[in-house]
Amino acid sequence: MVTAVAERAGEAMDSEIIRGSWQAPDRFGELYHRYATVLYGYACQRVGTAEAEDLVAETFLAAFAQRHRYDLKRSSAKPWLFGILTNKIARHSRSERIHYRGYARSWQAPVVDGVDERIVEQVTARAQRARLATALCRLSRADRSVLLLVAWGQLSYDEVAEAMSIPVGTVRSRLNRARRKVREALDDGTDYNGDDS
Amino acid sequence: MDEMRTLTELGADLHPEHGPSAQLRARALRIAPQTGRRSWRPVLAVAATVTILAVGTAIVVNGFDGPRADGGTAHAGSVRGKAPATIVETKPVAFTVRTNADGSVTFTATDLVDAAAATQALNAAGVAGRVVNLPDESCPIDSPNGEDLALGPYLPDKAEVGEGQDSSDNVTVRSTSYPPGGGLLLMVQAFDQTGVGVVVLPYTDVHDIPTCLRLGLW
Helix, strand or coil: CHHHHHHHCCCCCHHHHHHHHHHCHHHHHHHHHHHHHHHHHHHHHHHCHHHHHHHHHHHHHHHHHCHHHCCCCCCCCHHHHHHHHHHHHHCCHHHHHHHHHHHHHCCCCCCCCCCCHHHHHHHHHHHHHHHHHHHHHHCCHHHHHHHHHHHCCCCCHHHHHHHHCCCHHHHHHHHHHHHHHHHHHHHHCCCCCCCCC | CCHHHHHHHHHHHHCCCCCCCHHHHHHHHCCEECCCCCCCCCHHHHHHHHCCCCCCCCCCCCCCCCCCCCCCCEEEEEEECCCCCCCCCCCCCEEEEEECCCCCEEEEECCCCCHHHHHHHHHHCCCCEEEEEECCCCCCCCCCCCHHHHHCCCCCCCCCCCCCCCCCCCEEECHHHCCCCCEEEEEEEEECCCEEEEEEEEECCHHHCCCCEECCCC
16 A cells, blocks of 8 residues: 555655645645556546546545645545545546446457367456446446445555445445346356447 | 456456556646735734635536526626637636525536636625636746746645535535635636536635636646
8 A cells, every 4th residue: 555655665644745735735746646646547447548637637636625624634545535536437427337338349259269278268258357347337336436446446445435435334235235246247147248228 | 257356357457558647747736826916925824714714615527518597596697608808728608607595606617717707707796706717828927937836835825625525516605605805716627528627715815816827837
């Protein structure tokens, strides 16, 4: 985790940076250095590269504007920033679904000669990912966000709870529900072309 | 097959090959007040002010095609298609200022606005302050080489924001959002893909509000 790295390196905690930015606004740029790339990567995964930069820019603009209200007891700003970004992404759920369906449609089962097991495994795995991309569209926004914050954002349950302002128990229940639905979609085994709307 | 492992693999497929562009940093971080403004007041005054102020703040993400037709108890300003008066680059004017039944004023932008007209409408609705576009390329640069921008304040310390950042698609403010003699700065920023953002910052002295803003250097 970025904050853990900062601690080891003797660098300022995120909360210290934010506190410092109250009087020295330029310090907020240190948070950008720490989190811009990971937030951008996550935004790309969810909505694609075309919109990711806009959302990350909006996220930092909003974070800066809200920095005086940041709870300084929270040493890591990662959940806070992911929470803002998640809210931004929620406004673009249509783009997100189009993004996933585009991925699903981009895959077509190749014609494979012979029975090379490695190729068969690769084709099967790619088919599963296409199926999963389509399945994500079926999840509610809240369930999808919890699932992807854990899987792609690498947030802990506690961090997801903080990011989404929900109890940890709700995180667990949403995650369980999302995983079950995704698992059912994968077990279904039918071919997907992304047209499940 | 384990769904989480497949999800991780899918995430790897969707992850970008490259990081964000160099331009993102400037867009995400840098707002430098420019000429036409007064010097910032002492920090002590700032600290006292910050604890008092709370105002609704919102990023307005493009959700409207034009001025609202449903109006309100009063429609203080609705201008569209008029040439901007204070910015060099011509932009369509797209904002509404609506006075609500409870006395609050809702400002909605769908693009960079005619800042002078928007400010006039805002003031006419009873809210002191100014509307500016970000960036405004006609905004003069203080220093010939721009270095002062890097050293100068990002935002005035006396500016503070409140609730509503992510929960509303328009900005609703009140004359009680700032102290007597103060006012609001409404910054309108256009994004390539996701529409328009408006951030509200209250000032304790209306004369301290910048007349224009531009993306600075860092």
